[in-house]
Amino acid sequence: MLSEYAVEPTAIGADWRTFKDLIDRFGADRGRLISRLPVKWEKKVIEAARDAGVPDVRMTDIVERLRNSKHKVVDFNRTYDHEADWLDNALREHANRPFKAIICEAGRTTCAEAMQPDDCSDGHPLFGAVTSCDVIRTADEIADALYTIAAVSKEVDIVDPFFDLRPTEGNYLAPLVCLLARLAGGFGSYKAIRIHFRDHNSRPPPALLARDGAAQVKGLLPPGYCLELYAWSQIRGGEDFHDRFVLTDLGGIMIGAGLSADGPTESAAFTLLNFEHSQGIRRRFVDGSTVYARAGSAVRILDDGSTEIF
Numbered sequence: 001m002l003s004e005y006a007v008e009p010t011a012i013g014a015d016w017r018t019f020k021d022l023i024d025r026f027g028a029d030r031g032r033l034i035s036r037l038p039v040k041w042e043k044k045v046i047e048a049a050r051d052a053g054v055p056d057v058r059m060t061d062i063v064e065r066l067r068n069s070k071h072k073v074v075d076f077n078r079t080y081d082h083e084a085d086w087l088d089n090a091l092r093e094h095a096n097r098p099f100k101a102i103i104c105e106a107g108r109t110t111c112a113e114a115m116q117p118d119d120c121s122d123g124h125p126l127f128g129a130v131t132s133c134d135v136i137r138t139a140d141e142i143a144d145a146l147y148t149i150a151a152v153s154k155e156v157d158i159v160d161p162f163f164d165l166r167p168t169e170g171n172y173l174a175p176l177v178c179l180l181a182r183l184a185g186g187f188g189s190y191k192a193i194r195i196h197f198r199d200h201n202s203r204p205p206p207a208l209l210a211r212d213g214a215a216q217v218k219g220l221l222p223p224g225y226c227l228e229l230y231a232w233s234q235i236r237g238g239e240d241f242h243d244r245f246v247l248t249d250l251g252g253i254m255i256g257a258g259l260s261a262d263g264p265t266e267s268a269a270f271t272l273l274n275f276e277h278s279q280g281i282r283r284r285f286v287d288g289s290t291v292y293a294r295a296g297s298a299v300r301i302l303d304d305g306s307t308e309i310f
Helices: 009-013 016-023 041-051 056-067 086-096 139-152 173-184 206-216 275-285
Strands: 003-007 032-035 101-103 132-137 156-159 192-198 226-234 244-248 251-255 263-273 292-294 299-302 307-309
Touching: 003 009, 003 086, 009 016, 009 041, 016 041, 016 056, 041 056, 086 101, 132 139, 139 173, 139 244, 139 251, 156 275, 206 226, 206 299, 206 307, 244 275, 251 275, 263 275
Parallel strands: 003 032, 003 101, 156 192, 192 226
Antiparallel strands: 132 263, 156 244, 226 292, 226 299, 244 251, 251 263, 299 307
16 A cells, blocks of 8 residues: 655755645655655755755755654665665666656656656556555455555554454464565564554463464564564543554554455455554553553563563
8 A cells, every 4th residue: 555756855855845745745644655765865855955045944844844754754675875876776776676656857867667746646647546445354465455564664553452363263363474474575674563452351361372372473573573462451431442453653554344364255444544643543552541451461472482471
């Protein structure tokens, strides 16, 4: 559901109106992410604006908007040669792992996936984005839909009140295994994947969850990753714990029917959430939350198979 765009700093930064219009079109909630090419992409945009003579009052606005757009500019683990110009770098990376499009200044020799800032409208085939869709409820389809946001995010919270690693309680394990396999072979950085579910009387105690969970994901966690399992209970008179989400520091996806792989004849609606909304929901699942209450101890499974109860 998310697409990566290479955006030339001079193409977006040299004109304030272009910058203002274009930066607002990106973000996980818009289905588009700007590739951090180079790592200090924001600095290059500011330099381009200064070199173009953007007035100080507009410069202040550009700097502030960039500061508030950290969730829009994302590290996709791209290589950048500072001895070559930006477009050469973008074209080389595009040949290795294609962007959805390369947004650059007009009049340059590029490729079929190149476009100019003025072309960036929802109706353009290279810029149109899917923000809601039905996902077939197989392990592979669910993992494919979640891979990009899970790979590029620093923090991942999977929220499903019915999540259960026991095979008698639904096939939640298979999508998780498929997602971990993609993360192991992909471009993401190490992180904790936190899973939040609803507590009830038949849930196994933390010690059993640690033992059985570690066995089920043995050898599957990529190096540096860990899996954390949290049980939550509803607060009397408070919010119902029913909705399903995948939430990250970049945004989130609301998931209709849940994250279990129930077969190719069923589908679940996946809808990208507004950034601020997604962060508000994430805050329901932190220590000290007043929306839900932590139920007992959490379990952490490390990449070497060891476990911690905390």
